Amino acid sequence: MIRIEDYAGVVGRGMVEELFLLARHLRGKTIQNINSTSVGGGVAEILTRMIPLLKQIGVDARWDVIKGNERFFVVTKKFHNALHGVPVEISDDEFDLFLDVNRQNAADMNFGDMVFVHDPQPIGLIEKRGIVGGQWVWRCHIDFSHPDRKVWEFLEGYVTRYDAAVFSAPAFARPLPINQVLISPSIDPLSEKNRDLPEKSVSEVFERFGIDRSRPVVSQISRFDYLKDPVGVIKAYRIARRRVDCQLVLAGGGATDDPEGPAIMEQVQTEAAKDKDIHVVFLPPSSDFEINALQRGSTVVLQKSLREGFGLTVAEALWKGRPVIASAVGGIPLQIAHKYSGILTHSIEGTAHWIKQLINEPAYARKLGENGREHIKNNFLITRHIKDYLLLFLSTLRKGEIVYLDQ
Amino acid sequence: MARLAAGRKEADMNAFLFTTKLDLTYLLGRKAKNAEELRTLIAEVPAMSVYYHTHHFLYQHNYLSPEPPNDFAFWATNVLNDDALGEQLASIDIIQFVSIDEIRARFLEILDGHNSSAERVVEAPRGEEFHFMSCQTFAFPTSYSASSLREFREQLERVSVNSLYFHMFDARLRLKAGMNDFSLWFQDNGYPSLAEAVRKLDPYTYTLEGLRRAIIKLVESHDKN
Structure with missing residues (x-):
């Protein structure tokens, strides 16, 4: 305990x-x-x-x-x-x-x-x-x-x-x-979802889901919900993909009080079926370890929500020192000072632009992640x-x- | 170099009891979308709201050095894209004021000057208005106390930044003591030059951890025991 x-x-x-x-x-x-x-x-x-x-x-x-x-x-x-x-x-x-x-x-x-x-x-x-x-x-x-x-x-x-x-x-x-x-x-820094993980555990999870860690991984780990805009994420990835090599991971689950989850999931799977570099992973509620590993192993983490109460997934990824690109909605601007502790975007095109930037400029991406972790430590x-x-x-x-x- | 007052021993020092404080943030439900509305609302909101918007960045972004300025300046620069106004609001030397009403008056003066000469009113995009907030402070004693400079230094290393904040910022402005608590204690206990050295620090230009280190260093330099 x-x-x-x-x-x-x-x-x-x-x-x-x-x-x-x-x-x-x-x-x-x-x-x-x-x-x-x-x-x-x-x-x-x-x-x-x-x-x-x-x-x-x-x-x-x-x-x-x-x-x-x-x-x-x-x-x-x-x-x-x-x-x-x-x-x-x-x-x-x-x-x-x-x-x-x-x-x-x-x-x-x-x-x-x-x-x-x-x-x-x-x-x-x-x-x-x-x-x-x-x-x-x-x-x-x-x-x-x-x-x-x-x-x-x-x-x-x-x-x-x-x-x-x-x-x-x-x-x-x-x-x-x-x-x-x-x-x-x-977020709880000592929970299964956020505690430190050995590199070996991270790799094991990526292997289990068939994701290649030798190439950049862009992920959105969030509930399959219309307001999280998973289809918009796929569109942003496709624009970025024209210029940089990367894979997309869309991972998440649903909540018992959300009857819309399955329909959104189906729509995402239809889109993903057209591209072998899009990995759709349905995670049951007990998947904290897997979420932790997927966030830690991602090159860039997205949270392209259309509306957001707060967007705890942003805090989770920042706590792990990951560079995050997220929509400037709800509580997300409280977690990200644009260009200091992450990137705030307002569109699919803007998200695609920053995916390319952060993949091509890993030193800047690392600095965003470090600042982001410190901000979460102090406030969230x-x-x-x-x-x-x-x-x-x-x-x-x-x-x-x-x-x-x-x- | 500070010395004990003539005939005074360290054992005679009154104990310094470290107090800490925690704030609950309130939303006032009032927002400004341009510099004119900002001026109107700064004049109307409670003093605690002005205090909040000129101080909470020290907490929220205490890892960044240099720290972002006050909320009003940050908003003018980053949302209204008015660099000149933002710079003016950011350059207010808050340490020179001894009351929140004085700080408020200075902000109003700058905004009046800007608004009377501005060629056009710049509106914030929808959703990025300036939202006024305030806070309620809960102050309570900690288990840390000091009866000598050595103990003071040791305990200052242990207390949370909240306690440091309370004695350096709240004591001076909100409790209207005009001076930070540490300087008052040094002065009352025969260390006037240490009191003056700490009083002369500009705490707004340090991160909280940086301020802690600066005070500890000053105490070390005055403590010959």
């Missing part, structure tokens, strides 16, 4: 000690996280790592998952797409179904002193606040910059009943009568994330610009 003290070797002893000092001020409070899936996707991944660490520093942290049927998740996927600005039709019956499932879950659930609700799926649980009391915070993990108006108006009625809303990027903030907090997600590791959550919970109890906590 990973111990919180193990992180001192990465971020310094002082930082870890501060987490213990902060946690003392939350003694006696139950902090309950609620989301909609226990596997797949960034939220489940963060909670899986974070809950045990919170417990180790003395916080009574819990995690509950709401139950929903297939129809519920079809509706919530529509919400998800609508909040990302994709036009969708949602009927009154579907809004009613959404609320019915939330109310049923609220009736079956026991609530803690502080309730931390993640994403729109369980947002309606706030209706129970009048009965159970406590502090309630809503955590939005998705790109909220251009939400569909109808869906936002529906959700706003619930968001404003929370004590605070938490967003991953400044552009997601909007005029609201409640406090809005900026908390970026994080799980210890910083734990710190932010502790402060968030404390902020619901203590007001004022400067709060002095006793020892």
Whole structure:
């Protein structure tokens, strides 16, 4: 089991000690996280790592998952797409179904002193606040910059009943009568997905998937989802390929709450069938080791998302010192200072241009990777994330610009 | 060369208790898309927001040397593509001010000058507006304390950069002490020239780790025990 003290070797002893000092001020409070899936996707991944660490520093942290049927998740996927600005039709019956499932879950659930609700799926649980009391915070993990108006108006009625809303990027903030907090997600440097790997392990994974490491490898390792634009990645690769020799690896999986994954996967496979240098790898949820190796062994890592809540895959690749080319959407500009710690692009052509540049200029690519790793170390590791959550919970109890906590 | 005040022994020094601080970042939900709106909002936002935008780069990019300037300058240069305005905003010598309101006034002065002479208003692309933020600070004591220069040096090596930041930046500007905490302690304990040497450092021109090393070096040069 990973111990919180193990992180001192990465971020310094002082930082870890501060987490213990902060946690003392939350003694006696139950902090309950609620989301909609226990596997797949960034939220489940963060909670899986974070809950045990919170417990180790003395916080009574819990995690509950709401139950929903297939129809519920079809509706919530529509919400998800609508909040990302994709036009969708949602009927009154579907809004009613959404609320019915939330109310049923609220009736079956026991609530803690502080309730931390993640994403729109369980947002309606706030209706129970009048009965159970406590502090309630809503955590939005998705790109909220251009939400569909109808869906936002529906959700706003619930968001404003929370004590605070938490967003991953400044552009997601909007005029609201409640406090809005900026908390970026994080990666765990000691997890199977991010820990150091021997070169031999990296090569073994590439061999297993039939990828030639003697030639440049451009990869995008991300869920097969329309918003990750895997087809756009293939187009960028094809443009770059006219001038530089390289292979493309598209690797990823799906989440249990994403009904669109298989259709996107099929579209990608059709495109990939035309080129033996395009490797499409479907990764089941337990593939952290393989993801780690594929990222470490890539010459250039892409994240060509059309919309992005945060884009944790960027942080993962940067942590491994890889040069990253990513779209300037969602939380990605927080992770990459253009031309300093990575490359930000806005188009297929721009992505292709930088693929060629980084393959042809490995010294510059290496410098981008080194800066990127340092930036992630300072700002996007799980210890910083734990710190932010502790402060968030404390902020619901203590007001004022400067709060002095006793020892 | 600093010496102990006449008749004073190191054992008499008051203990310096290292405090640390952690910040929670708030989004104000207000944004500017050009220099005029930037001016209007800098005048309106809470002082804590001005403090945040002139200081948080020290945290976020503390591995880069030289560090990027304040957020306003970075935005003017990189989003509005106005190098002249960006340079003016970046060159504000923040260390010369002893209050956030003074810093705010200087930014407004520069923006007023720019806006009155600008030939056209440059708009930020959609999605790249300047988003105003603020922060809430939680300060709390650490387990580190020092009762001599030697102990001070040893403990300063151990504390997190957050603690260093609190005593050097927050103490001076936000707590309105006018001087950093380390200099106050050196002065109160018979080391006026060490106090002055640390006070004269421009902490905005160091990375946080570089600042830590610079202070330790100064303490070493004054510690003859």
